[in-house]
Amino acid sequence: xxxxxxxxxxxxxxxxxxxxxxxxxxxxxxxxxxxxxxxxxxxxxxxxxxxxxxxxxxxxxxxxxxxxxxxxxxxxxxxxxxxxxxxxxxxxxxxxxxxxxxxxxxxxxxxxxxxxxxxxxxxxxxxxxxxxxxxxxxxxxxxxxxxxxxxxxxxxxxxxxxxxxxxxxxxxxxxxxxxxxxxxxxxxxxxxxxxxxxxxxxxxxxxxxxxxxxxxxxxxxxxxxxxxxxxxxxxxxxxxxxxxxxxxxxxxxxxxxxxxxxxxxxxxxxxxxxxxxxxxxxxxxxxxxxxxxxxxxxx
Numbered sequence: 444x445x446x447x448x449x450x451x452x453x454x455x456x457x458x459x460x461x462x463x464x465x466x467x468x469x470x471x472x473x474x475x476x477x478x479x480x481x482x483x484x485x486x487x488x489x490x491x492x493x494x495x496x497x498x499x500x501x502x503x504x505x506x507x508x509x510x511x512x513x514x515x516x517x518x519x520x521x522x523x524x525x526x527x528x529x530x531x532x533x534x535x536x537x538x539x540x541x542x543x544x545x546x547x548x549x550x551x552x553x554x555x556x557x558x559x560x561x562x563x564x565x566x567x568x569x570x571x572x573x574x575x576x577x578x579x580x581x582x583x584x585x586x587x588x589x590x591x592x593x594x595x596x597x598x599x600x601x602x603x604x605x606x607x608x609x610x611x612x613x614x615x616x617x618x619x620x621x622x623x624x625x626x627x628x629x630x631x632x633x634x635x636x637x638x639x640x641x642x643x644x645x646x647x648x649x650x651x652x653x654x655x656x657x658x659x660x661x662x663x664x665x666x667x668x669x670x671x672x673x674x675x676x677x678x679x680x681x682x683x684x685x686x687x688x689x690x691x692x693x694x695x696x697x698x699x700x701x702x703x704x705x706x707x708x709x710x711x712x713x714x715x716x717x718x719x720x721x722x723x724x725x726x727x728x729x730x731x732x733x734x735x736x737x738x739x740x741x742x
Contacts (some may be wrong), residue, residue, distance in 0.1 A: 446525070450519055456682075461497075461741065463683035467728045468634040470498045470559050472531065474591060474725055474736075478502055481589045481721060481738040482555055486536055491581065493558035495524035503557070504530040512553075514538045514546075543570055545577045553581045558590045560699070563641070567649045567701035568711055575715035582741040588717060589738045591725055593638050595704045596732040602643035603657075605729060609635070622676055629671070629680035636663060637684065639729040641655035641699040649703025657690040705735065716742050 466474070475498050482488070487509040491725055492499045495513040503511045511534065515521050518539055540546055543565070556578050562571050578588055613632055617625055640663070644655035645717045663684060671677035717739035725734035 453517075453519040454523045454526075457520050458526050460683045461523065461527055462581045463630055463632050463633065463680050464637075467726050467734050468560070468637055470496065470591060471726065474498075474559075475502055477723060477725070477736055478479055478557060478589055478591070479506070480507065481587065481736070483585075483587055485554070488554040488693035489552060490555045490557065491553050493556065495521045495537075496557075496559045497524050497528040499557045500524065500532065500535060501528050501530040504532070504535070508555075510536065511538045512538050512549075514540050514542060516541045523577045528740040536671075542577070545580065549581045551580070551583060554583060556582060556586075556588045558588075559593075560592060562590065563592055563699040563701055565700060567703045568707065571701070571708075572711060572715060575712060575717070579741055583625050584741060586741045587738060588712075588741070589736070591734060591736050592708075593641065593699070593702055593733050594708065595642060595645065595702055595736055596730045597705075598641045598732075600639070600730055600733075602639060605639060606636075609729075614670070625671075625674065626680060629676055630683070631681045634678060634682055635729045638699075638733065641702045642733065645702040647709050649701050649707070651700050651702065653690055657687040660690060661687040668691070705732075709737075712737070712739050718742055 450707055462470070465471075470478070478499065478573065479502055488506065489510040489512075490501065490503045490506075490508045491512045491514060494515050500511065500513060513521055513524075513535055515537075516539065518537070521537050525535075538546065542561070562574065565571055565574060575588075582588065613628060616628055620628065639658055640659040641651060644652050644659060646652060664681065664686065667677060667681065712719060716729075719737060719739045721736070721738040723736045725736055728734075
């Protein structure tokens, strides 16, 4: 298979996965409004998005900023997100780069850095600190870092009753539902469970045990194959939940590696030269206090 064909195949795979996923894994309409309110007013803002979250790239374009950059190591991912965007990405600059690698040309050149679920993909705290230090150097004084990330809730997250209750409600709601409604419910449950499995497989230090996460996604596929195996809706939706092999082989780069507690993250952000100016919860799924916003200004 040619490199061009492999590129196109990966682009289509990512687009299928992200086309299924929705809130809370992807930002909701209300989440996008929070991002918009947190961006400091002013003309000619220069914005960097960690990754290529369509909702954030589209937001930056609508803000009529002077420069929009999307930084990601995987070009097929960027091209797939471009397919899912609704605005014209013609002037968006794609920068192929691992977030952990500092880009000297960006030093002191940005006003805003946005990320949705971004740091979750990196090891905590070492890689988070590395990236935060780079962002500090990219931003001008008083430039803003605005993130939405999953955290361990204040109350311990008990996966077993959560799963049983969620699956029970799903089965009850599916009774009499049409195809479109069943697909919507599957999208909801997958988007929620991907976060729930990350929470349940993270240790007290917030670092994900990949073997534990692999067990959980395998259990999920087994349970839903048994319940929904004949449904076309399930066949279309299940591509958005990584398999056990995906997790253990780390071929799925969308599988989070860190779900830390809130306080150590705030301390780390401050250590890296930021003042946390605003925080807020983002919904209550899969549990209250899991998804949170943070806006911080560079000192």
